[in-house]
Amino acid sequence: EQGKSYTFVSGTTQIAIDADAAPILAALGQWRDYAESASCAFEGLDKVYTYAGFEIQTYPMNEKDFVYMIILQDDTVATEKGIRIGDEKQAVITAYGTPDSETDTALTYNATGMYLQFILRDGTVTSIQYTKA
DSSP states (O other): OTTOOOEEEETTEEEETTOBHHHHHHHHOSOSEEEEEEOSSSSSEEEEEEETTEEEEEEEETTEEEEEEEEEOSTTOOOTTOOOTTOBHHHHHHHHOSOSEEETTEEEEEETTEEEEEEEETTEEEEEEEEEO
16 A cells, blocks of 8 residues: 555645644634544644534644544535545445455545545445544
8 A cells, every 4th residue: 555545625725644734724724613632642632623524633743733534524525536425335436446445334445554434334425534544
């Protein structure tokens, strides 16, 4: 999976796992909701920023916040290849190819330092998650 990556684009803002969160958050503007909690894995606070249709979770490192996870929550947003919540499993496979792992409830695509996962219920996408590996 060396060199392969997946990003999410909101408007003109590209959001990638492990990217510095500050310029992304500045470009996205005001969030709808915000939460924070003490990090279990890092020193500092894990933060969750909720926007229309998606949320960004960050992790702290060296006095900066970095993108840990992006979760698409409804059909108003889509992946770079046009997949949305509500699409059928076959649409995901057509767009992304054979998944690196597959269960009845998820299709997972591995990439450098992250993975893209499509959560399924009865063959329909119910959530899309970009996550740090």
